[in-house]
Amino acid sequence: MNEQIQLIASSLDTFVENNADARKEQITGEPEFILYYISTITDSAFIDDQLKAPFFRYSGIQFEQHINSISQTIGKTDDLPAVLCKGSAVILYNNQVYTIEKALKYKTRNVDTPQVEASIVGPLEAFVESMAVNMNLIRKHYQSPTLRIVKFEIGTISRITGYMLYDSELADQAFVDRELAQIKNQNARNAQAVSKVQQYLPKKRPLLFPRSVVTERPDRVSEALSKGKSAYLIETTPFASLAPINFHDFMASMDDSYMLPVYSYFLIALRYFALFATVILPGAYVAFTAFNPEVFRVQLALSIAGSRAGLPYPAFLEVGFMMIMTELLVEASLRVPKTIGPAATTVGGLILGEAASQANLVSDIMIIVVAAVAIANFVIPINTMSLTVRVLKYVLLFLGTIAGFFGLTIGIVLLISYLFTMHDAKYSMVQSYTAPVKFNTQRSPKRSAGGRQT
Structure with missing residues (x-):
């Protein structure tokens, strides 16, 4: 030796x-x-x-x-x-x-049904914590010889193995090269989630909206690859990250591509309505009841005023109290054991709403508004966007509290303007990004009425 x-x-x-x-x-x-x-x-x-x-x-x-x-x-x-x-x-x-x-032999669980992105008519397969199993699922759903898989390592302390997937014929090669170069320069200490691959890249970080779609479904990854997007997977997580993205990616469910177009368009419109309702309703309730009650019809304005008669606190405290308690119930349903979680949160919500109404702390209409906001929030199919919306409604609630309908309008305009400023190189959140399609630009010769070419 x-x-x-x-x-x-x-x-x-x-x-x-x-x-x-x-x-x-x-x-x-x-x-x-x-x-x-x-x-x-x-x-x-x-x-x-x-x-x-x-x-x-x-x-x-x-x-x-x-x-x-x-x-x-x-x-x-x-x-x-x-x-x-x-x-x-x-x-x-x-x-x-x-x-x-x-x-090498890691212990892993078997392929199970999706836990976060449920499907009605789509495949019932979800990623696991084994890269070999995840690659098997992707290869099964995307059987193309142009699929490229690039290996990288992330983490300065724990060097976790990751992979970047893209279609060499459909993806923007300049975007792929820039992403790979930035991944090599990342400074994450211990990346245990695939979302950190995007968070630690040296780019402009968005303040409110997520920069990638995180999914557990191999069919969604296959759909993204067919549109020229890139997918990121790391060894320790059962999720994949997709980029570049636009806002509609957060509102689309995989069931949309499996249904008839009329059903898909109806459900997409329903999700956008739910997004608008969950963001606007709390701020609109405060703005219209405390500042601009003339917006309502007389009967509705009198009904709201009658339900709020005897309440000791202003409208914004009423809304804030109920929304915070709703957030606590949602978090409790995620943390308590699954055997008692649904029963505990359902009973807690019923008792809380009924007791608050009987004690004249909140109005009955306020309970309806909070319930509608909570239900609409869960309609959004991507969890990261659902969390974003849960934060945004407090921003608009604050603006509606200090300036009424005018503040609510300014908040909506600023929010939409902020979406237009979010971009990644030449791709933005409001841009419909799909794979480049080559069109035939040569015009066919016209034919005369007798069938002769002109």
Whole structure:
């Protein structure tokens, strides 16, 4: 064993001493055979059948040929502890270093139905925490030889493996090259979610709206690839990130492409109405009841005034109290055990609304408004946009509180203007981005009434 191999063995011995699940197996002979691996993330059957048994079964030349056929080259020997942490086995044999990635074996769950993006008529498959399974699902849904998969690593401490997918014929190559260059320059410490791939890229970060669509559905990824978009996946998360995006991507469900157009357009219009309602209603209630009641018909204005008779607080405190309690109920439904979650939040919501109304803390119409806002918020199909809308309604509520209908109008105008300022290179949130389509620009010759060309 030469001096360099001795230094490598010493470094790996130190790693084994400091980690209880790391293993070192040494077989002294000519030449010497030393095997290092982490037992908790490697396949013990592969270690026995493909690494240890061939050492005794084959001759020296045959064993070296076998190891060369299943091993990978490494750039720096200083990275060997990191190689072990990724599930590879390291062999020191005949003054050579071999790394075997095939020894990796992560525990993962089976493919399940989507938990976040439910589907009625679409495929009932969702990503899992295994990249091999996720790639299998994508390859099944997108069977094109032009699909390109680029491997990268993200994280300065924990080097998580990720992949960027795009169609070489449909995607904008300039955008792909710029994204890959920025991924290499990212400075994330420990990226455990695919959304961090986009968050840590050195771009202008949006203040309110998400910069990518996060999905758990392989059919949505396939649809995005067919439109020239890119998809990002990392090893530790069952979600994929899509870019570049536009605003309509957040309002589209995969069921839209499986239904008749008339049904799809109706549902899309319904979602935009729900988006408008959940953002506008709280601020509009305060603006119209406290500042501009003349907007309503006389009967409705009298009904609202009668329901608010005897309330001790102004309208904005009434709305703020109910909206905060609704947010608490939503968060509680996510945190409590699933066996009691629906019952606890339903009973809590009924008791809270009824008790607040009986105690003259809120009006009956306010309870209707808050319930409508909560229901409309859950209509939005993409969770990241749903969270954004939950924040935006407080912004418009504040503007409606301080300036009434005028402040609400200014807030809507500023919000739409902000959407037009959000852009990524030549792609913006309000731009309909699809794959480039080549049209035939040559005009066909006209035919006369007798059928002759002119």
